[in-house]
Amino acid sequence: GxxxxxxxxxxxxxxxxxxxxxxxxxxxxxAVQDELRRIAVETRQSLSxxxxxxxxxxxxxxxxxxxxxETLDLxxxxxxAFKIEGNTTQEVNSVLLQLTQSFRSGVIAGEEFRAVSExxxxxxxxLASELGVTxxxxxxxxxxxxxxxxxxIAGLKGAEKEINLQFKGLEPTFAEVGTAMGRAFTAAYDDxxxxxxxxxxxKMLLDMGADIEF
Numbered sequence: 001g002x003x004x005x006x007x008x009x010x011x012x013x014x015x016x017x018x019x020x021x022x023x024x025x026x027x028x029x030x031a032v033q034d035e036l037r038r039i040a041v042e043t044r045q046s047l048s049x050x051x052x053x054x055x056x057x058x059x060x061x062x063x064x065x066x067x068x069x070e071t072l073d074l075x076x077x078x079x080x081a082f083k084i085e086g087n088t089t090q091e092v093n094s095v096l097l098q099l100t101q102s103f104r105s106g107v108i109a110g111e112e113f114r115a116v117s118e119x120x121x122x123x124x125x126x127l128a129s130e131l132g133v134t135x136x137x138x139x140x141x142x143x144x145x146x147x148x149x150x151x152x153i154a155g156l157k158g159a160e161k162e163i164n165l166q167f168k169g170l171e172p173t174f175a176e177v178g179t180a181m182g183r184a185f186t187a188a189y190d191d192x193x194x195x196x197x198x199x200x201x202x203k204m205l206l207d208m209g210a211d212i213e214f
Contacts, residue, residue, distance in 0.1 A: 015051040022058040028068070035072050043079040044172055045089060050075060053096045060103030061149065070153055077156040080167040081120040095119045103149050113142040116152075122163060123156070130155035 019036075023029040036054060040047040054075050061071055078099070082092040095115045102112040117124050117139070128138045130151050141147050156163070 011048050015048040018055040019051050022055045032068060039076045043076060045079055049093045056100035057103060060100050074153055074156060077160060077163055080163050081122045084122060084166050085120050087119055106148060107145045108147045108149060108152060109142050109145050113147060122159060126155035126159035127152060130158060
């Protein structure tokens, strides 16, 4: 009923608020949101989840000077790489959010490195290749605090073609189909927002709420 719709609307609003907090202008907000929508479709991931991940990566990577494009590319390639290994949408989101912690510290080690190594062989290999070591040596480097987010970004850039190729070969899961339906509903909701102020839309929903059923 209307309660389910308002919960959904709150999720959408929360995602927009998160994105606004890490963008400096309306133009940047719109450009990044459009790119996140593309990535959501491309990776079959929830837009709200991707927005949360991007926002954390962006905030955590600001001091290191990571660009918007680097942060968006990182979000996309990591999502694809983890899904190639068979991780669910929820598992991918969990690992990505955990990995944002390493961007704050500037080192990928401990639980963050373990999450990466267990979640994606491709990511592990791309890191090893970038640093010119074996995966065994990479684990030793991580234990010594020598694996950085910069190396991860560079490694993923080098593995981008392979990751994209392997991802294209994946068949969508039923869960991903459900996520796609949610994205379509989000787009419809955003269109309604574009034609109305948030306040007037909320008032309209309150007025007609008793007549809406799902």
